Amino acid sequence: MSLPPGSAVAICVLAVAVVFAAWCLVDLARAGQVRHLPKWAWAVVICVSVPWGGLAYLIFGKARPAARMPRQAPAAGEAGVAAGGPLPAGRVPVSPLVIEVDELTKRFGPVTAVDALSFTVRPGHVTGFLGPNGAGKTTTMRVILGLDAPTSGRALVGGRRYQEIIRPLHVAGSLLDATAVHGGRTAWFHLLSIAQSNGIGRRRVMQVLEAAGLAAVAGRRVGEFSLGMKQRLGIAAALLADPAVLIFDEPVNGLDAAGVRWIRQLLKSMAAEGRTVMVSSHLMSEIALTADHLIIIGRGRLLADTPTDRFVSGTHQDVLVRSPRAGELAGLLTARGAAVRPEGDGGLAVTGLDAPAIGDLAAGHGIAVHELVPRHASLEQAYLDLTGASTAYRAGTSALEGTASS
Amino acid sequence: MTAPQIAAAGRAVPSRLVRARDVLAFEWTKLRSVRSNYWTLLIAAVVTLGVTAIVAQSIASAPARPPGGPMNPLSSSFLGYGEYTVLPVTVLSVLTFTSEYASGLIRTTFTAVPRRGAVLAAKAAVTGAAALTAGELLAFACFFLTQAILSAHHRGLALSHPGALRAVLAVGLVLTACAVVGVGAGAVTRHTAGAIAAAVTVIYLLAVLCLVLPYPWNVRLGRFTLPFAAYQLVTLHPQPGLLSPGLSMLVLISWPAAALLAAILVITRRDA
Numbered sequence: 001m002s003l004p005p006g007s008a009v010a011i012c013v014l015a016v017a018v019v020f021a022a023w024c025l026v027d028l029a030r031a032g033q034v035r036h037l038p039k040w041a042w043a044v045v046i047c048v049s050v051p052w053g054g055l056a057y058l059i060f061g062k063a064r065p066a067a068r069m070p071r072q073a074p075a076a077g078e079a080g081v082a083a084g085g086p087l088p089a090g091r092v093p094v095s096p097l098v099i100e101v102d103e104l105t106k107r108f109g110p111v112t113a114v115d116a117l118s119f120t121v122r123p124g125h126v127t128g129f130l131g132p133n134g135a136g137k138t139t140t141m142r143v144i145l146g147l148d149a150p151t152s153g154r155a156l157v158g159g160r161r162y163q164e165i166i167r168p169l170h171v172a173g174s175l176l177d178a179t180a181v182h183g184g185r186t187a188w189f190h191l192l193s194i195a196q197s198n199g200i201g202r203r204r205v206m207q208v209l210e211a212a213g214l215a216a217v218a219g220r221r222v223g224e225f226s227l228g229m230k231q232r233l234g235i236a237a238a239l240l241a242d243p244a245v246l247i248f249d250e251p252v253n254g255l256d257a258a259g260v261r262w263i264r265q266l267l268k269s270m271a272a273e274g275r276t277v278m279v280s281s282h283l284m285s286e287i288a289l290t291a292d293h294l295i296i297i298g299r300g301r302l303l304a305d306t307p308t309d310r311f312v313s314g315t316h317q318d319v320l321v322r323s324p325r326a327g328e329l330a331g332l333l334t335a336r337g338a339a340v341r342p343e344g345d346g347g348l349a350v351t352g353l354d355a356p357a358i359g360d361l362a363a364g365h366g367i368a369v370h371e372l373v374p375r376h377a378s379l380e381q382a383y384l385d386l387t388g389a390s391t392a393y394r395a396g397t398s399a400l401e402g403t404a405s406s
Numbered sequence: 407m408t409a410p411q412i413a414a415a416g417r418a419v420p421s422r423l424v425r426a427r428d429v430l431a432f433e434w435t436k437l438r439s440v441r442s443n444y445w446t447l448l449i450a451a452v453v454t455l456g457v458t459a460i461v462a463q464s465i466a467s468a469p470a471r472p473p474g475g476p477m478n479p480l481s482s483s484f485l486g487y488g489e490y491t492v493l494p495v496t497v498l499s500v501l502t503f504t505s506e507y508a509s510g511l512i513r514t515t516f517t518a519v520p521r522r523g524a525v526l527a528a529k530a531a532v533t534g535a536a537a538l539t540a541g542e543l544l545a546f547a548c549f550f551l552t553q554a555i556l557s558a559h560h561r562g563l564a565l566s567h568p569g570a571l572r573a574v575l576a577v578g579l580v581l582t583a584c585a586v587v588g589v590g591a592g593a594v595t596r597h598t599a600g601a602i603a604a605a606v607t608v609i610y611l612l613a614v615l616c617l618v619l620p621y622p623w624n625v626r627l628g629r630f631t632l633p634f635a636a637y638q639l640v641t642l643h644p645q646p647g648l649l650s651p652g653l654s655m656l657v658l659i660s661w662p663a664a665a666l667l668a669a670i671l672v673i674t675r676r677d678a
Contacts, residue, residue, distance in 0.1 A: 146520045147513055148677040163520040166419060167428075174517055180510025182440065189439030197432035197518040199420060237514070 096123030097158035104153035115300035128291030172245035173238030183223025212236035227254030322371035450494035457486030462555035483552035499588030541581030576639035590665025
């Protein structure tokens with residue numbers, strides 16, 4: 001049951017009528033044509049109260065059942081996602097959705113925060129969105145969520161611009177800044193207001209509070225919350241409508257060990273259910289255990305878009321060699337085209353030749369080898385190597401040294 | 407705002423009215439769930455009634471024919487209201503936007519409801535309705551308090567006196583207009599201090615500025631400011647040099663309309 005179309009117009013007409021009636025009454029009274037109270041007092045009461053009453057009835061009375069109906073009796077294709085079950089229910093959402101960022105550029109005056117960035121975040125994976133501070137991660141996420149308008153290019157969620165989605169929380173849940181809450185409001189009212197904005201019921205608010213471990217403090221004001229509790233509250237808000245897409249900006253900031261584990265398990269289970277999960281971080285160590293796909297940006301440009309396990313093997317690796325005749329061996333290796341870098345403790349870091357080739361070469365010339373270790377860079381090291389050139393804000397080492405010595 | 411809207415996958419598109427109700431409920435819950443709002447209103451009401459009582463007492467004890475003409479027993483009922491109710495309520499209205507901008511909550515709001523015009527309309531409607539309710543209640547309280555004190559000296563008015571009920575009702579509308587001006591100012595400036603300055607300028611200072619202009623420009627321009635328009639609606643004997651009460655009503659709704667227009671132009675074009 002829905003109200004007839006054009007009721008919005010009717011409301012506007014009513015509002016105009018109130019103003020017009022008031023105007024007429026005021027002018028009539030001024031002209032002295034109305035001497036006795038009852039005549040126009042009745043008119044005032046009717047003109048002011050009836051439209052307001054009608055408006056209130058239209059907004060709060062009649063529309064409620066219409067909004068509840070689909071949740072009480074979910075249609076076949078709907079699966080009652082809005083109402084939600086217990087949170088990690090292992091259900092596959094209605095339809096998996098991708099996030100597409102296409103040639104996205106965002107400039108703030110002379111500063112280019114995001115520079116022709118293109119990538120796709122696919123369902124079923126936790127996608128880590130990595131970059132140093134100032135790389136443009138948050139700006140990209142804001143454009144995806146329709147908060148910032150792109151200078152050029154576009155960002156789509158499920159094939160549509162976020163701003164065009166009706167009740168968008170049912171499509172994408174997001175957490176950009178956990179501290180962005182009104183400290184004077186309780187957790188319950190904070191979530192309830194967000195739920196109401198997208199037609200989500202009170203039961204679901206209680207469910208996400210329980211899932212986030214905040215049910216006991218639902219009645220407390222958010223201003224008293226620790227950063228970790230605010231993170232949980234923000235994640236609860238993102239999960240309110242059980243969306244197919246989740247976008248989190250630095251969600252583990254400020255969480256304790258248990259909270260970090262909760263988030264990791266939550267993200268993995270959400271991805272396992274077929275959702276699209278995009279998590280930003282500036283630290284590889286936070287994301288390495290959780291994300292199975294990495295999108296790395298620096299200075300607003302795409303640096304890498306790769307599965308996590310292939311990221312390491314595709315980057316920096318070398319072989320550590322120790323030998324009593326290291327100098328001689330180094331000469332031989334260089335002659336074969338390998339790059340040799342002496343390490344502080346007498347070892348050689350060799351790149352360009354693999355361990356068997358180095359061993360064979362040493363054996364061929366009768367050089368003893370005491371240690372021969374192929375080394376993979378850690379995820380962290382690979383990430384630092386990749387983003388090293390694009391770090392926007394870096395401590396000036398030489399300047400610091402100068403200060404220390406003076 | 408003309409972009410096509412598409413519902414979440416697999417769901418029926420909720421009607422415009424349902425969505426309007428959602429946004430109104432969103433803003434109403436936010437307004438009613440902050441305890442300081444109630445305290446501010448309560449203190450404003452207590453101070454207003456106190457000042458009203460003092461004003462009434464001083465009128466009641468004045469000589470029968472004071473120099474400068476008799477005090478108007480109707481409009482003087484609202485001397486306290488004009489400052490100690492209007493100012494706090496304006497500040498509360500400003501805060502509906504600026505507190506969200508200050509904390510960053512505005513991004514949550516715009517993520518939940520990407521149609522920013524709807525957010526603005528809902529904030530204005532909810533704040534305006536709350537101001538109308540509080541304003542009318544206080545207006546009647548001020549009127550009856552003043553008349554009770556005056557009637558002890560046989561100078562009081564009855565509500566049935568011609569023009570009295572109209573004036574009392576108009577006082578509530580004045581508060582609504584000021585509240586909506588506050589909402590618009592908050593949306594435009596984003597910062598509490600700037601928004602309060604802007605709202606106070608529109609509500610009080612423009613009239614003061616016009617007063618210092620040379621005659622006849624002080625009246626010509628001054629009659630379009632909110633205080634003069636409000637006076638014409640509240641007094642028993644409208645000043646002939648100023649606008650008629652009907653046109654003053656139009657002025658009263660034009661200022662909030664202008665504030666909302668400026669707000670909608672700005673917030674739909676600006677990054678949140």
